[in-house]
Amino acid sequence: MDDGRSPKRRADGLDPNRGDFLAQAEPYRRELLAHCYRMTGSLHDAEDLVQETFLRAWKSYDRFEGKSSVRTWLHRIATNTCLTSLEGRQRRPLPTGLGAPSSQPTDDLVERAEVLWLEPLPDSSSEDPSDPSVIVGSRESVRLAFVAALQHLSPRQRAVLVLRDVLQWKAAEVADAIGTSVAAVNSLLQRARAQLDAVGPSQDDQLSPPESAEAREQLARYISAFEDYDIERLVEMFTAEAIWEMPPFDGWYQGGPAIGALIHHNCPANAAGDMRLLPLTANGQPAAAMYMRLPETGGRHVPFQLHVLDLGPDGITHVVAFLDTSLFAKFGLPEAL
CATH class of the missing domain: 3.10.450.50 (Nuclear Transport Factor 2; Chain: A,)
Structure with a gap:
């Protein structure tokens, strides 16, 4: 059945509907960058993964049937792109996440160039919290301590927790996105929340917003x-x-x-x-x-x-x-x- 997304291809082999892909996808670039940053803890990696997400999405745009919103579809692609990228990679800690006690200020500084360290995220690259349609605009979801805590989770735990607790997806949507069962999603989420409670920032922290x-x-x-x-x-x-x-x-x-x-x-x-x-x-x-x-x-x-x-x-x-x-x-x- 013709869903309006799969017209006959032109003689040059290009799909005429791909012409509006960027117009549809570009408004979500900033929040996709924040999403990939939460998953990886790296601004540099997140930028590359957003580019890869856009490339994968453009290649499959002629098969997008509109069963979900473009935003959901792009986040699904971005999540799986991140999961593929994170296979076999070490987590990105801060020094406090290495498990050693505090140092003496007169000790020699020891540089660990072999460690992939957590990186910060420019605010201009995160979502606009003034837009009520963008749930992921919460500052808490890109706070450095929260992203550092996410690094203690496995990539799949990270994906489930971010999709469920930050993007507010339903368990069935998450299961469909990462190719698993609802029961597995619920189990991953339970373990992720427990681990985050153990290592994450306290809910009682009263931080001053930067514009105050x-x-x-x-x-x-x-x-x-x-x-x-x-x-x-x-x-x-x-x-x-x-x-x-x-x-x-x-x-x-x-x-x-x-x-x-x-x-x-x-x-x-x-x-x-x-x-x-x-x-x-x-x-x-x-x-x-x-x-x-x-x-x-x-x-x-x-x-x-x-x-x-x-x-x-x-x-x-x-x-x-x-x-x-x-x-x-x-x-x-x-x-x-």
Whole structure:
């Protein structure tokens, strides 16, 4: 039966209905990127997987019968593309996820280049939470701690939990999407939720949204303390249990004094003005891009670290300082200041 999606092909072999594929699919690119990011923990991988998703979808568009929405169909393709990509791959942790105790700030820094580390997500690449039709716009679903917790799940557990709890799909839809039974989906979801409860962020965490006056003020003071090279003022901003980690180094540090000592012993800055920070948002959280003035850069400030912060009512509770400077271009940041 002709469903309107399979007309006769032209003499050149192309399907005339494929011409509107991009018009149908492009509005979902950003949320597909966030979906692939949740699955992989990597912005770089997510971008490649979205491209692969679009290619697979374009090739099969003439067979799309419209039994589901284009959005659902694309998420189904993206999920299976991610599952294929994740076969045999190691998870992407943060240093706190390696299972070692906190480090001493005077210890030597140990770089683990062989580890595939979790990466941050620019907010411009996540979904628009002002659109009520886009359920996946929730900041919690791209929060760095949540994505780090997802890495403790198997790829299929990850897929089931994201499809059920983030995209709000029914169990039967998930089962059909990943080729399994409803019973298997429910079992995978139960185990995934239990594991997430054990390693995931606390539901009681009260984080300040990045656009709030409190968060903007805290971030401005954080930036000012770094730019003034005022470590004492910086230490006062951290809570007693605050955590600092900076992949690709495998150590993590707890408490303001330890974090201050770490910065004092290892930061290449020597005086006020050596560091400049630009405020931004990442993973639905306040963030800052740090540029460092080094002797070999001729006085220019060059990319150094990208900080993603958890800001609570009592101060800074967590900072992940990413040293992968290739991320600066992904965030649309300048090459130098």
